[in-house]
Amino acid sequence: MMIPLLNIPTQALFGQLLLGLINGAFYALLSLGLAVIFGMLNIVNFAHGALYMVGAFVAYFLLNLAGLGYWWALLLAPVLIGAVGVIIERTMLQRLSGLDHLYGLLLTFGLALIIQGLFQNYFGSSGLPYEIPDALKGGQNLGFMYLPNYRAWVVVFSLVICIATWYMIEKTKLGAYLRAATENPTLVRAFGINVPLMITLTYGFGVGLAALAGVLSAPINQVRPLMGADFIIVVFAVVVIGGMGSIMGSIVTGFMLGVIEGLTKVFYPEASNTVVFVIMAIVLLIKPAGLFGRTA
Amino acid sequence: MLDTTSRPLLEIAGLEAWYGESHILHGVDFNVRQGEVVCLLGRNGAGKTTTLKSIQGMVGKRKGSVRFEGTETIGMSSDKIARLGIALCPEERGIFASLDVKENLMLPPQVKPGGLPVEQIFELFPNLKERLASQGTKLSGGEQQMLAIGRILRTGATLLMLDEPTEGLAPVIIQQIGHTIRKLKAQGFTILLVEQNFRFASTVADRYYVMEHGQIIHSFANSELTDNMDKLHELLGV
Numbered sequence: 001m002m003i004p005l006l007n008i009p010t011q012a013l014f015g016q017l018l019l020g021l022i023n024g025a026f027y028a029l030l031s032l033g034l035a036v037i038f039g040m041l042n043i044v045n046f047a048h049g050a051l052y053m054v055g056a057f058v059a060y061f062l063l064n065l066a067g068l069g070y071w072w073a074l075l076l077a078p079v080l081i082g083a084v085g086v087i088i089e090r091t092m093l094q095r096l097s098g099l100d101h102l103y104g105l106l107l108t109f110g111l112a113l114i115i116q117g118l119f120q121n122y123f124g125s126s127g128l129p130y131e132i133p134d135a136l137k138g139g140q141n142l143g144f145m146y147l148p149n150y151r152a153w154v155v156v157f158s159l160v161i162c163i164a165t166w167y168m169i170e171k172t173k174l175g176a177y178l179r180a181a182t183e184n185p186t187l188v189r190a191f192g193i194n195v196p197l198m199i200t201l202t203y204g205f206g207v208g209l210a211a212l213a214g215v216l217s218a219p220i221n222q223v224r225p226l227m228g229a230d231f232i233i234v235v236f237a238v239v240v241i242g243g244m245g246s247i248m249g250s251i252v253t254g255f256m257l258g259v260i261e262g263l264t265k266v267f268y269p270e271a272s273n274t275v276v277f278v279i280m281a282i283v284l285l286i287k288p289a290g291l292f293g294r295t296a
Numbered sequence: 297m298l299d300t301t302s303r304p305l306l307e308i309a310g311l312e313a314w315y316g317e318s319h320i321l322h323g324v325d326f327n328v329r330q331g332e333v334v335c336l337l338g339r340n341g342a343g344k345t346t347t348l349k350s351i352q353g354m355v356g357k358r359k360g361s362v363r364f365e366g367t368e369t370i371g372m373s374s375d376k377i378a379r380l381g382i383a384l385c386p387e388e389r390g391i392f393a394s395l396d397v398k399e400n401l402m403l404p405p406q407v408k409p410g411g412l413p414v415e416q417i418f419e420l421f422p423n424l425k426e427r428l429a430s431q432g433t434k435l436s437g438g439e440q441q442m443l444a445i446g447r448i449l450r451t452g453a454t455l456l457m458l459d460e461p462t463e464g465l466a467p468v469i470i471q472q473i474g475h476t477i478r479k480l481k482a483q484g485f486t487i488l489l490v491e492q493n494f495r496f497a498s499t500v501a502d503r504y505y506v507m508e509h510g511q512i513i514h515s516f517a518n519s520e521l522t523d524n525m526d527k528l529h530e531l532l533g534v
Contacts, residue, residue, distance in 0.1 A: 173402070179394040180403055187390045190352050191404035192378035192451070 020262020025158035028254025033209035043104030049228030055214025081211030127222030243293020338507035383453035408452035438469035
């Protein structure tokens, strides 16, 4: 079947659209974590991509060393990496509080290089296989396209996590504390709320989301030491387009840019690697605070 | 009648405070007794706001002694101090733009039993009830001030510190805030007030401390106000 006007096979169009949605799901999960961290800690967390990669490796180790499969990894990797995040925040990032953004960026960039270097040293650059769980093997023939179950699961599960995170931040008392502490941490603390603990847990939660994305990605992209480094630059562009620190901005922009990237692969493949950055440049020129960002 | 013999609720001795390298308070000494309304007076930059922030533990570095209900708080973080029962309504009001009025009102956690129920806060400030779904910073200046005072009344804090609550407000709102302070005092709250509007302060305060260059330089009771007017004019330049 073809789309008559554009002379494009529908299989290719919907295939790329699905691929775009999958990438969008990863963009959304990762940029959501970055947005939560930036909002609360004022830190551009360059270690995010490395921790996403470590999340995938945790899934790999759990399976090969402890015999714990995908579903256990989905639960344990975010918790373990979240705990690592808590240690990173308490031992390093906390010392940068009140300093310019640049220091946090440099520290987390250094951390990313160290973590990636260590994994590359032990595992090389090639990918390690990670199987799709049995329950999600196979796919559905929708008539106009074939939909692999695992890919559908990634999109739906990511969306559920993103919406749950948005709800928690925008609609609950804990979220009100987080939003208020983002605006004026000193005053929120003076109300009796333990803001430093909230900051630590926020960082843990943000990097836990990265680890979750890493586990989701393992069966699709294989487990590679540089899987995060390849991805993170686009994710930063997504965060800038959505608006630094904006929760809904990260989610919507993540999925939207994934789809735009996918469609570009169909209509003008040469631009597919740069389209996100072109959009970023245009958004920065027209709306410097991002599509969903609040101006000060 | 105020109990002038019992141990003060708040005792401050030799309090010094710094913002970065700037030494702002140079040994502040005063006390506030249970149920009193005490007013800090002084020119701009005298150290009144810094004194409140130092009591709440919101300055970079502080030295000396701040005892609340006999507990030394000088080494405590601001969240722990708040949980003893001290609440601050800051000069800039501190209303959160990303929260609606209801969220702003319900934000500070209850630190002790005995806080005012929300219905009673709405009786004091009826405007708030009608604007619960509005964004906090979309309220008028007066309504924001009511919200800033209202939210600390819920917490059960027994010492309320109000930093220039009448600043920039219309006379009718100032009257409403004065009425509220008197009502809170009647209910047993202790209030430490920083005020530039001396005429307003004289309608609510029991005692006054005058600050200059980060120190207390004079104090008197409300009953001694007339005798102190000339000195006040000289000290405050009013």
